[in-house]
Amino acid sequence: MKKSLPLIMIFGIIAISALHRGGISFQTHLLWAVSLLPILTTLYLQKNRHQRHVPTPLLAIIMIFTLSIMFGWLTSTMKDFGFVSVTSLLCGVATLLITLQLDVSEELIHKLFASLCVFTASLCIFGLALYISTPTDRLASSFAHLPYLISSYPNGFALFLIGLLPYALYRFGRAYQFQHHSPEKATWFTITALMLIALLLTFSRGGLIVSILIMAFFILRKKLPLNKALAGLFIIVIVGTGITQAIRTTQFETNNFTKKITLQSDEKSSSVNERIDFWKGSLQLIKSRPLTGYGPDTFAFTYPYYQTHPLATSGHPHNMLLKQAVEFGIPSGLLYLALIIWILILGYRCEEKKELMAILILSVLGIVAHNMIDYNLNFTSNAMLLWALLGLILNIALAHTKAHPTLITPRRILYSISMLAALALFVSGGYEIYQREKIVHARTLTANQQYIEAENIFATIHPLFFEDAVLLRAHNALEMNNFTLANQLFNTITQRNRLYAEAYNLWAEMFMKQKEYTKADILNTRALQLDRFNRLRYHLNHIMINQKLRGALPDNVQKGYETMMQSYLILLQNNSHNTIITDDPTSALKIVDLLQTTTTNQLHIIKLKSLATKLLTSAQEEEKKFFDKFYIPVPPL
Numbered sequence: 001m002k003k004s005l006p007l008i009m010i011f012g013i014i015a016i017s018a019l020h021r022g023g024i025s026f027q028t029h030l031l032w033a034v035s036l037l038p039i040l041t042t043l044y045l046q047k048n049r050h051q052r053h054v055p056t057p058l059l060a061i062i063m064i065f066t067l068s069i070m071f072g073w074l075t076s077t078m079k080d081f082g083f084v085s086v087t088s089l090l091c092g093v094a095t096l097l098i099t100l101q102l103d104v105s106e107e108l109i110h111k112l113f114a115s116l117c118v119f120t121a122s123l124c125i126f127g128l129a130l131y132i133s134t135p136t137d138r139l140a141s142s143f144a145h146l147p148y149l150i151s152s153y154p155n156g157f158a159l160f161l162i163g164l165l166p167y168a169l170y171r172f173g174r175a176y177q178f179q180h181h182s183p184e185k186a187t188w189f190t191i192t193a194l195m196l197i198a199l200l201l202t203f204s205r206g207g208l209i210v211s212i213l214i215m216a217f218f219i220l221r222k223k224l225p226l227n228k229a230l231a232g233l234f235i236i237v238i239v240g241t242g243i244t245q246a247i248r249t250t251q252f253e254t255n256n257f258t259k260k261i262t263l264q265s266d267e268k269s270s271s272v273n274e275r276i277d278f279w280k281g282s283l284q285l286i287k288s289r290p291l292t293g294y295g296p297d298t299f300a301f302t303y304p305y306y307q308t309h310p311l312a313t314s315g316h317p318h319n320m321l322l323k324q325a326v327e328f329g330i331p332s333g334l335l336y337l338a339l340i341i342w343i344l345i346l347g348y349r350c351e352e353k354k355e356l357m358a359i360l361i362l363s364v365l366g367i368v369a370h371n372m373i374d375y376n377l378n379f380t381s382n383a384m385l386l387w388a389l390l391g392l393i394l395n396i397a398l399a400h401t402k403a404h405p406t407l408i409t410p411r412r413i414l415y416s417i418s419m420l421a422a423l424a425l426f427v428s429g430g431y432e433i434y435q436r437e438k439i440v441h442a443r444t445l446t447a448n449q450q451y452i453e454a455e456n457i458f459a460t461i462h463p464l465f466f467e468d469a470v471l472l473r474a475h476n477a478l479e480m481n482n483f484t485l486a487n488q489l490f491n492t493i494t495q496r497n498r499l500y501a502e503a504y505n506l507w508a509e510m511f512m513k514q515k516e517y518t519k520a521d522i523l524n525t526r527a528l529q530l531d532r533f534n535r536l537r538y539h540l541n542h543i544m545i546n547q548k549l550r551g552a553l554p555d556n557v558q559k560g561y562e563t564m565m566q567s568y569l570i571l572l573q574n575n576s577h578n579t580i581i582t583d584d585p586t587s588a589l590k591i592v593d594l595l596q597t598t599t600t601n602q603l604h605i606i607k608l609k610s611l612a613t614k615l616l617t618s619a620q621e622e623e624k625k626f627f628d629k630f631y632i633p634v635p636p637l
Contacts, residue, residue: 003103006043009035010095011112014384015119022143022156023380026436029084032091032380033429036422040098044415054100054398054414058342063417065335066093072328076295077302079496081467083432085296085327088378091425092387097418099391100398101411106353109392113167113359120164121191124198127157131201132248137255139201143379158207159367159376161199163385165211166362168192169218170355176229189233196237201244203255206373210366217362274309275318275373281306282322286330293329294499297467301499302326304531310567313534316378320371340368340390347393352400360393428464435463443472451480471503478510486510501530505538512541517548536587539564543594558595565592565611 013035017023023032073086127141136144138154145151172188199211218224248254281303285294294302300315307313316323325333347361367386370376377383438461445454458473470493477486490507493500505527511520524545527538539561546553553561596608 003046004105004108005046006039006098007102007104007108007112009039009042010099010384010388011116014381014388015116017379017384018119018123018160018381019142021145021151021379022153022160022376022382023384024143024153024156024378026084027433029088029380030429030433032095032384033087033425034433036091036094036098037426040094040418040422043098043101044419046103054394054411058346059414059417061335061339061342062093062096065332065339066090066421068328068332068335072293072332073296075292076298077497077499078295078298078467080470080493081298081301081497082296082327083464083466084378087425087429088380088383090421092383094418094421094425095384095387096391096394097414097421099388100394101414101418102395104392104395106356109356113164114171117164117168117171117191117195120161121194123157124161124194127198128194128201128244132244135252137253138203139198141198153376153379154202155204155207155374156376156379156382158199158202158204159370159374159382160379160385161195161202162207162210162214162366162370163363163382163389165195165199166214166218166359166366168195169215169224170359172229172233173218173224176225176227185229189229189236193233193236193240196233197240197244200237200241200257203257204374206370210370213369214362214366221358274312274314277308277312278303278314278317279319279322282317282319282326285326286322289329291329291331293325293327293332296327298499299323299326301497301501301530304501304534307533310533310564316375318374320368320375320377323375340364343390343393343397346397350397350400353396357393357396360389360396364389364393432464432466435461435469436466439463439466439469439472442476446472446476446479449479451476455480455482455485467497471500471506474503474506478506478513483510483514499530501527501535501538504530505535505541508541508545512545517545521545521549536564536568536591540587540591540594543591547594547597553595561591561595562607562611 013032017028017031020028023029069086069089073082076082123141127139127144130136130141130144131139134149136149136152138152139157140149140152140154141157143153143157143160168188168191172192175184175188196211199207215224219226224230245254282299284306285299285302297315299317300313303317304313317326321333321337324336344361344364347357350357364386367377367382367389377386438457442454442457442461445451445457454476455473458469458476461469461473463469470489474486474489474493477483477489487507487510490503490510493503494507497503504523508520508523508527511517511523520541524538524541527535528542531538543553543561592608592611
């Protein structure tokens with residue numbers, strides 16, 4: 001048991017992380033980083049003697065991949081961004097290095113996966129209860145955020161289920177092929193049914209496709225018996241899903257499976273079209289900065305330059321390899337792919353523990369496949385599960401792989417590299433926790449209008465990478481009307497992050513308050529150059545500045561804004577995948593009001609007034625829909 005403790009701790013953190021929005025919170029992410037050093041120290045104290053002949057070329061790929069991440073971070077175009085993305089990748093590498101060194105038995109691995117499946121089944125039950133009793137229209141289980149269900153992540157939960165579904169199906173198949181006692185059969189029948197029902201009710205099209213492929217693999221390999229048990233499983237899943245939908249329909253609007261799959265639901269094909277646009281934009285970004293990428297977490301700030309549709313934006317390109325290449329460069333993306341493929345090949349060639357290896361490989365393939373059309377590795381639980389799976393594949397494969405002595409890395413080198421990585425993550429993670437707590441304190445003071453006290457705290461904050469730290473301080477300075485300090489802070493922000501449209505716009509608003517419209521015009525124009533499709537407030541400021549400097553806008557420019565308002569209205573009325581929460585709809589109304597004050601074309605005035613009325617009505621209706629749909633009167637978790 002003592003030698004198994006590090007792996008038990010890793011699986012425990014996966015479960016703990018899944019309990020709060022799947023690990024999307026900063027705290028659960030840092031739990032991973034801070035826990036790695038105690039886990040590795042525990043491993044080291046066990047003095048495991050089981051040798052694993054790690055090929056030096058494989059270790060070289062791991063190390064070069066790590067260096068590519070660090071280099072992409074150092075050369076980032078957004079200097080204060082990317083802490084979570086970088087540490088997540090580095091934590092993944094450290095988890096891989098730790099897991100492959102463990103002395104674990106096949107029995108322990110089975111016990112840990114079985115325990116995680118039981119835990120996941122309980123999450124499915126919780127998710128079903130939440131889905132039936134709340135307005136959220138897709139099952140997200142613990143990947144939801146009460147009471148703010150608008151920030152639920154059903155696709156993230158679908159990925160978590162996909163990572164564990166192969167093991168559940170494997171145990172279900174074995175129970176009905178070889179086990180004769182009913183408890184084993186009943187247990188895995190129930191777990192598998194709950195996971196499949198929950199997966200269906202996430203309405204994740206990618207999850208549905210991948211799960212069908214996984215089940216097809218089991219059936220073709222005759223690991224799932226084509227008998228009454230399998231037929232019963234399908235019947236229970238269909239009936240259970242139908243009953244859940246029927247119960248929910250009595251209280252709330254419910255998604256339709258046929259419409260969702262055939263792209264006839266409210267969002268229609270906008271979700272698919274957006275992904276295609278993200279991928280096209282990613283390829284253009286990669287071409288413009290192929291070697292180092294733009295830096296971690298920069299897609300949301302770089303993609304708008306290539307964006308073609310209003311409000312169609314994202315924090316990532318919905319593809320794990322494109323994300324890696326955009327943010328860290330083509331070499332890093334290729335190394336990421338090479339590392340995963342090499343590990344899978346080693347696992348495929350391993351002649352020992354074939355059944356367990358097949359399950360591990362299938363789980364990795366399922367996770368990777370889902371992340372080629374969506375991206376949910378920003379959840380700590382999902383990312384940690386992937387890297388632990390890769391580590392276990394290596395653990396088993398390398399224990400039975402013969403290599404030439406000159407291509408073997410001594411184990412002490414593995415320990416040293418792992419220890420350095422874990423120590424660095426522990427120190428940086430602990431430091432960032434301390435800094436973020438100070439930020440929370442300062443924000444609380446600002447909310448209570450204690451601006452001077454907040455500034456005293458802000459002045460002592462020096463986080464490693466936190467994109468909003470200085471911007472929050474600049475906000476606070478503006479509240480105090482300390483324009484000198486705010487100007488210095490905006491200078492600092494834009495020098496370090498030249499693509500930060502929000503900073504340029506706020507800086508412009510500061511000069512507008514001071515009636516320095518020429519300076520405001522330059523800064524606001526820069527904000528629009530960086531992001532012209534997602535922030536109508538930038539356009540509102542642009543019109544106000546132009547009216548002060550140049551008077552009425554030309555008719556052709558006004559016509560352009562009329563077209564923009566019409567597009568915005570269509571998005572509201574069609575309830576597209578592009579949502580009103582991307583920007584405040586009242587900015588659109590204010591734009592129309594401003595245009596009405598300067599135009600001389602009476603017909604144009606009539607059109608604008610009609611458009612303004614429709615926008616106001618649609619905006620109010622949509623805001624009410626969102627409030628009714630996602631508000632739950634309980635304290636946040």
